[in-house]
Amino acid sequence: EQFLILLMRSEENQTTSTREFEPLFDKSEALYETILAYFHQNIASHLTTEQICKDNLISEAQLKKKVSQAWPVGAMEFFNRLKIEKAKELIRTRQFTFSQIADQLGYSSIHYFSRQFKKITGMSPTEYTESVLQLAYFKRSRISSKQTPSVRGISISIDFKIHALI
Secondary structure, three states: OHHHHHHHHHHHHHHHHHHHOOOOOOHHHHHHHHHHHHHHHOOOOOOOHHHHHHHHOOOHHHHHHHHHHHOOOOHHHHHHHHHHHHHHHHHHHOOOOHHHHHHHOOOOOHHHHHHHHHHHHOOOHHHHHHHHHHHHHHHHHHHHHOOOOEEOOEEOOHHHHHHHHO
């Protein structure tokens, strides 16, 4: 009888200690955060769906299901968009060439990087850089003149259009 009581108490303690390590939030949210952190840590890598699943100990079906609940695109498309967002950030710093940025983000060539950039943003890295420079120029000129730029007497809002592209 005492043996059974000890066994039951031991089992009870194990259950309690296991619960202490369970997350206080939804498991799908934890998986989302884990995958997002994994993407950020591996931003310079060439990932595959298989590699993501292997490194995060989940099946491809589970990854697809959880990703479709969290994002409007698949895991690889989301990862590619993160890479391009990082590229845009690096371009805005104006400290690196396009080749250096492509290399930092794990692209096999500047040409592949440029194609991916244009596919996702709708403009080439050069066009993006020019739009950032134009935006900076218009912001400076608006601050110094406190006027809205106009063409042929028609007031335009270039800041909004350029900002939408960033």
